[in-house]
Amino acid sequence: MEWETFGRRQVYGSPWVEVWLDDVEVPGVGRIDHHVVRYPKKSTTTVVTDDQGRFLLLYRHRFITGRWGWEVPAGWAEPGEDPAAAAAREVEEETGWRPGRVELLTEYDAMAGISNAHFHAYHATGCTQVSEPQDVSESTRVEWVPEADVVDLLVGGEVADGPSHAALSYYLGPHRLSRPRP
Structure with missing residues (x-):
């Protein structure tokens, strides 16, 4: 119907x-x-990993929910900006790390019953540290977190941000399972 x-x-x-x-x-x-x-702008989230199996996460407070938690870099594409380029820009601004490669993981509608909130979730690799985070209001700290700890954070409710939760869960689940195994 x-x-x-x-x-x-x-x-x-x-x-x-x-x-x-x-x-x-x-x-x-x-x-x-x-x-x-x-939402007039396109939303992006980015799972950033390195060759040691770690994830680049931000620890921050969200005043609306009153909660502290871990998040992936995220942001908005400016009008006319490619979402993948926006994802790379946001990673660098929020963490000080410049991605070498950015690939689309998935797209999803976060609240289809009431909103057009459409997210592009990316995977970034090959990062090089180029500076300290440019926007100090984005997080209290930025850390490379081992995969087992990321799973514990997800299970323990310490990744409460929906876009971060969705991107990390997708990466750790369907993305991995859809890849050819060696």
């Missing part, structure tokens, strides 16, 4: 987020106003 849209009106808008009320007909329910959160 497909919902029919009759119109929409914007309730709030900024360069970062928009809130809309869409006039829709839901089969079996009728016509309703449905809240929709739209």
Whole structure:
């Protein structure tokens, strides 16, 4: 069953987020106003690994949830910017490490029932440290974390950020399982 849209009106808008009320007909329910959160920019997350099996993570506080946790580098592609280039830029800005190679892992819709939040998750390798992190507001610390510890962080709820959780879990699961084994 497909919902029919009759119109929409914007309730709030900024360069970062928009809130809309869409006039829709839901089969079996009728016509309703449905809240929709739209993001004008493309979102990126990046799993960064090295040849020692470590993951580059940021430890930070999120004031909205009041939680501390580990995250992968993430950000927004500027209008017209290739998401892979944006991912590489964000890794360097947030960590001080410049990726040598950036490959798409997967794309996903984070909240398809209410939002157009569409993420591009990448895998970066071959990093070279070029500076300290450029944006000190992004994290309290940046660390290379062994894979076994990353799994423990995921299982222990210390990676609470949805995009980070999804990217790391995808990398450790389906990405790995879909690769030819030696």
